Amino acid sequence: MSRPWVKLYVEQCLRGSLIAELTPAQRWIWIGLILLGGDSSIPGVIFRRKDAEGGLLGYSSVTLTEMLDVDLEDYQDGTQRMISKGKISINSAGVIAILNWSKYQSEYERQKTYRNRRKKSNMESCNQSDTLDGEFERDREIEGEDKDQAESPLPYIKDHLLPLLKELARGTAYPLSDSDDIAMFSTAFKNWPNTNIAAELEKKFYDWKSPHPKSAMNPSAARKQLLAWFRAEEEFQRKQRGFT
Secondary structure: OOOOOOOOOOOHHHHOOOHHHHOOOHHHHHHHHHHHHHHOOOOOOOEEEEEEEEEEOOOOOOHHHHOOOOOHHHHHHHHHHHHHHEEEEEEOOOOOEEEHEEEEEEEEHHHEEEEEEEEHHHHOOOOHHHHHHHHHHHHHHHHHHHHHHHHHHHHHHHHHHHHHHHHOOOOOOOOHHHHHHHHHHHHHHHHHOOOOOOHHHHHHHHHOOOOOOOOOOOOHHHHHHHHHHHHHHHHHHHHHOOOO
16 A cells, blocks of 8 residues: 655755765655655555566556656666665566665554544544644654664564564465564564565565465475575675675
8 A cells, every 4th residue: 555655864865875876866766766665555666567476567667767757867877876775676577676665664554553543533623733742742753663663673573564474374374473473574684684575575475376386385484485585685686786
C-alpha cells in the first residue's frame, strides 16, 4: 500500500552526502525515486507490475524520465552514480530497490496504530488546539523512535517484519516462530545492512508461491534459505557498487 509521505533528513540534504555525491539534477532524481518508493505497494521497491508467476517487472528508463520529468542522460548518469554510492540497486528486470529503506523510513509502519487512534479521536472531537498539541507530541515521539531505530532494529522487526512474514507465510508450510524469526532478521540486519529485507522477503515468498518456483520451500530449512537469499542480494549489490 502506498503512503502519503516519506521522510527526508535535513542535514543530509543540505550539507551531507546528497550535496557531496550528486549533481543538482541527480538530487531531484534521487528524491523522485524516494517518492516513487513511497508510492509503491512494496515500500522502497519501484516496479511496474508482477508477471504471471509473481515476479516483479520494472519500468523502462524512458518511462521513469517521463514520470520524473528529467532528461534521459541525466537519469542514466544519476542512477549509475546512485548504484556506485550504494543508494539503489537495479536488477535485470529493471526493478529499483532503495537501499536501507527499512532503516530510514520504517516509522511510517510503526506509527500506524497511532495514526488510527488519532483519526478516531479527531472524528470524535473538533478541538483544533488538542490536535496541534497531538502533532507536537507525535514529532517528539518520532525523534525518540529514530534514535532507537539507529541503535537497534528490534522494534522494526517486531512491528513490521514479523507481521509481514506472517501475512506472506499464510497458506505455506513456513514454520512461523517469533523467537526464531527475530533471530533470523537480527542476523540479516547485522550481516547484510544494505539489503532491503522487507522487499527481498516478499520477492522470495512470491517465488515460493509461484507455479514454477526457482527453488521449493524446505520447511525444516526455510530460514537458512531466506538468509542465503538475503546474502546473495547483498553480494549482488556489492558487485554493482564495484566492490569485491
